[in-house]
Amino acid sequence: MLLPHIFNPTPTSYYDVLRQFQERLDAGLASGEYQPFVWPYRAFGPNLLILYLLLPPTKSKVVYYARYPLFALIIYLSADSILKCRSSMVTIGYGIGLLNAWAVLWSASLIIWNDARGEFRRIEEHEGADEKLPVDKANGATTGAEKLTDGDLRARRVDGGAAKSLGSLQEHGKRSNSSKGKLFVWQTLPATFHHRLDWVCDLVSNFRGVRWNYQISGLPPPPAHIQSSLKDPSIPSADARSDLTHTDQIRRDLFNFVLCLIALDVQKTITLQDPYFWGLPPSTPSPFPYPRLFRTLLSVAFVYTSLLTVFLLSPIVFGVLLGPNIIGQHAWPWLYPPFFGPPSQIYRKGLAGLWGQWWHQIFRYGFEQAGEFAGRITGWEKMSQKGMLLRVAVAFACSGPLHACASYTTLGDTKPIYGSFGFFMLQPVGILAQRAVSGWMKSRGLRARIPASLRGIINVAVVVVWCYVVGPMIADDFAASGLWLYEPLPISPIRALSGDGFWRWGGRWVRWYSADRWWRSGLAC
Template structure:
């Protein structure tokens, strides 16, 4: 009986394949920053000051064409010996195209997008007579301030004329029934003042604005924040929300930094232990070592076990990575270094409630429970195709179906190109792409059945617990049917060869070594032109 192959041996084979492909010119290494110009071009365009010039307005189209060219070239030409980095080449470059299209083609982010920002806090203004007396008795007021710290905004003896709110003409609306209508903020000693801020004039302020826009995919704190995500806390909504807006569908999960840290740290430790266990368990099955789905498995009911382990590994890996954001940015760096970017409400949970699956079935699985990181871009593409190109009303059945299909096709492209850029024996179209392209079929079919039962009067006769059980069963059966498409693709990519943690408790206790990271992570690459030189990342 042949000796079982190890993960280290598989990684060595991938490294050998990579070096051979580079030597013969079949592929090129992914060099930073030469191969990462697309996002920088997007940032550069968004940084341009607001202008009525048609040249600036229409420049976005050739710029977008250039971004597509650069991203497609990287997907076609570049590979990495690191399995996760190889997957990232396709994923990040495809995302660059989708996100650029969302911000400058499907929408005009420079003109229309606005962000919640805190204004300078002021004390309650005294009466006019008291203010005049205070100023007259205080020579320091001549330089525009008073001893109590109240900024003097108008000349002595002149009453300020009523000024329109900076938000009067903005009235930004979220893409949901919950409308954050901007109102005139009322300064007080007990309340901070917030407003909707459009693209600023100051360069450094604009840079912060644009970098936040480009990296904030879920739109937290922005006018394009997705429905179902956590709205601003009450003290912020009081200056932004009109009276008809519900108080909150999702109250702030982390009202303090202590709660934010303790909750996320507990999840992080639990995820780390889960990943360590999964890494050891999956190392026993050659399927997770990129050896193919037809290899013998040490587990009974191999297909079901492999699918379940793949789901758990995917969920724990994503959650573990994104838990680092609140722990590092909010709790470690904090507001002293990051200012409002470290606010606790900007770090809500990545995944939703499992109850969404019981309530809505497949629609709840993808729209409620699974992470919504890329949702806005997918929906923007669907709105553009269904609305602007096909002129289908959003609330019509054809319009809704088109938008759902376009959104999942975009997701399929994102994951399909990601598997295309790894060195494993993958099938991007019949694997990842097909998996996501089939999801709207199940969603539409389940929705049609629900509508039919309701119209016939059968739905009300079914007890709520039975409907919820039926929704869960539909999700389980549908995932069992379509799940192997993406699970087999992930395994073929070699994704599960990566080491999620630097230290392994289980393998250390088994005498297989505690420290799991090592080798060369990055090196300098010298190209045939100076601009083609840069850093090549090898780890992962």
């Protein structure tokens, strides 16, 4: 059943758009075209991944090969949710597509392209150095408080901030007789359930791999006192970012969070003045001059501020509000590095710096693993020109479908293929074109004649022009999805001054949904 155009008649306010979204959802639910997103039924796929990872350590071939049918089931369940589920809440609707697509990619990264149960490990702190750890005969490792790996066989204990050598540990993980101080080890899949539950939950939610052996590049290494304990030469040397204290973290993150809240209120107020941000077509007249430039810049600013606000919640909640007294080692300040890099990378590297170092890297590991998998299939080495081109193209070929699925599951008149997917598939073209021009100028000796400051200005100019040309592809898709109609804050002092109301949150967020099968019933949003 094809539903009528959502903007018929043309809305006169953003309230009309929200009402028409609800009408479209109601019509789809009544016809059977749509289903609500129901928890926990629709979260079954990601939960399967967690349950699989929670299986005790074993060398069983059955468990090892079970990951393939499990992954196939995750793909089916995620695709089913993307095709059928919708929500009148714009952020939930966008998240249905984005998170289900990411669940597939992240599952592939953990259990298909890698064997997280056997290969991944994280840095942990352990007390009581005189504990005797028995051998787990199932997998040849130690059990109890932790399971030591080869990286643990040479470790140091930190006592009062001074690193004291423990010497070499025995093959099966025997420790020093001293019971004082702290020991930092590489922890593989633990044997005890409560320990394994903590390890697995951290694994599936730690997309950047901070404190894990799959940590993405560009993040701060562990502090020096942890490195002196691990004695792992593969870890980069600690730097100033590694020594972040809780005081530094509070000062940095709380200040940035407050700035984000103020900026969100300002941006939300401005966007509501332009019907384009309600979801109307780009041809809609704008109250602001240079509509294309204004809308693109404001879309970038709104995306950046919205994401940064969400990202700052983890260091504030876990690192500041809960802190080490409640959640222990999960509150280490170095576990919460900034999600966005310095803007100076755009000045230095242009489009490559924009995407590779400035923009958030939350999905980077999944994209990299897809590229590595493609490299293994083709046999193209990572450092070869073909290998580099392949990996860049694959990374954006993963980002495109993620955002296209998110666009597809909204209730607006979006263009997922042309808009979100097309935008990301053009990015490697721009990056490679800029690199090709830079390489050509360097080979002709022209690049050396241009001052570094001028090269930086040219890089920034290239990014601005590129975003002006291709940016509307995704900006129009964001707007059409109704994404900017979400209410980021419960209160809005600025909009209250204009008479639009102070309290912004309301309505029914969740409800109980009763389906024809009991397992399909649950909380719907």
